[in-house]
Amino acid sequence: MNTRFRNFAAVLLLGICSLAGAAQPTPAALPGDSVYQLPVPLTDSAGVTRDWRALRGKTRLMSMFYTNCQYICPLIVESGKAVERQLTPAQQKRLGVVLISMDPARDNPAALKKVMDQRKLDPARWTLAAPKPDDVRAVAGVLGVRYRQLADGGFNHSSMLILVDSEGRILARTEKVGSQPDPDFVYAVKKATGD
Numbered sequence: 001m002n003t004r005f006r007n008f009a010a011v012l013l014l015g016i017c018s019l020a021g022a023a024q025p026t027p028a029a030l031p032g033d034s035v036y037q038l039p040v041p042l043t044d045s046a047g048v049t050r051d052w053r054a055l056r057g058k059t060r061l062m063s064m065f066y067t068n069c070q071y072i073c074p075l076i077v078e079s080g081k082a083v084e085r086q087l088t089p090a091q092q093k094r095l096g097v098v099l100i101s102m103d104p105a106r107d108n109p110a111a112l113k114k115v116m117d118q119r120k121l122d123p124a125r126w127t128l129a130a131p132k133p134d135d136v137r138a139v140a141g142v143l144g145v146r147y148r149q150l151a152d153g154g155f156n157h158s159s160m161l162i163l164v165d166s167e168g169r170i171l172a173r174t175e176k177v178g179s180q181p182d183p184d185f186v187y188a189v190k191k192a193t194g195d
Contacts, residue, residue, distance in 0.1 A: 030056070034168035035142045042100065042129035045112035052100075052139075055127075055168075059192045060096040062162045064145045066103035067111045072159045072177065077119050079161055079177040084125070086186045091193040097126045100139055102147050102155055104130035144173070163188055 030036050036053040043049040061080055065073040080097045087095065101107035112128040115121070121128070131139055140147055147157035163172040163185070172188035174181075 031167050031169055033170075035062075035164060035170065036168035038138055038142050040131050040135045040139055042127075042131055043109060044127055044129040045109055045116045045123070047109040052129075052131075053168075055096070055098060057166050058096050059094060059166055059189075060098050060164050061189070062098045062100065062143060062164055063160060064102045064140060064143065064147065064157065065099045066101055066155055067107050067115050068103065068154065072157070074119075075177040076159055076161070077115070077121070078179050079174075079181060080126075081119075081121075082179050082181040083161065083186055083189055086181060087190065087193060091190060092125065094193040095125065095189065097121075099126075099128050100143075101128070101130035102136050102140065102145075102157060103153075104133050104136065106153075144170075161185065163192060165192060 030053075034056075036056050038052075040052045041049050042052045061083060063076050063080070065076050067073075076099070080099075084092055084095070084097070101112070107130045112130065116123065116126065116128055139145075143162055145158050145160065147155050149155055158175065159177045160173050160175045161177070162170055165171055171192055172185055174185035176182040176185070
């Protein structure tokens with residue numbers, strides 16, 4: 001091995017080692033009104049658990065639901081899909097949809113995956129996840145979702161879609177759910193995703 005190549009290899013190795021040991025940049029502080037200020041682990045339909053602050057960095061539609069709901073929760077899903085249909089393909093790529101369970105005792109990854117499959121939700125854009133039982137009320141509080149559990153195990157709850165920016169600040173919300181999306185809400189989504 002010639003000396004020149006050996007010196008080049010040593011410099012290259014030194015550079016790689018110094019990069020590997022370099023401190024990673026610290027993410028910027030969250031805004032005070034960010035929903036991500038709440039440290040909550042979420043377990044998704046693939047069984048992966050991560051802090052919901054990992055959702056930071058992308059505009060998102062959020063809501064709360066539960067998989068055993070036969071009435072309003074399917075309408076919440078349809079509302080999210082209806083909003084997506086109003087967007088260009090480029091806007092759709094810039095938008096994520098996150099539905100957080102209010103029934104983590106029953107909404108395990110298999111139950112969440114079943115809804116993903118039944119509703120034909122694109123896992124590249126949609127996340128269905130459940131917090132720990134002790135975190136449900138805190139998540140509902142930061143999102144402004146009202147709910148109460150019924151004797152039969154179901155829930156009475158507000159039905160809404162919430163638009164958050166990439167930093168988790170609430171930009172808009174709508175309580176109009178179904179296949180005909182709220183035009184004002186769609187306008188806010190388009191504006192947030194770069195119409």
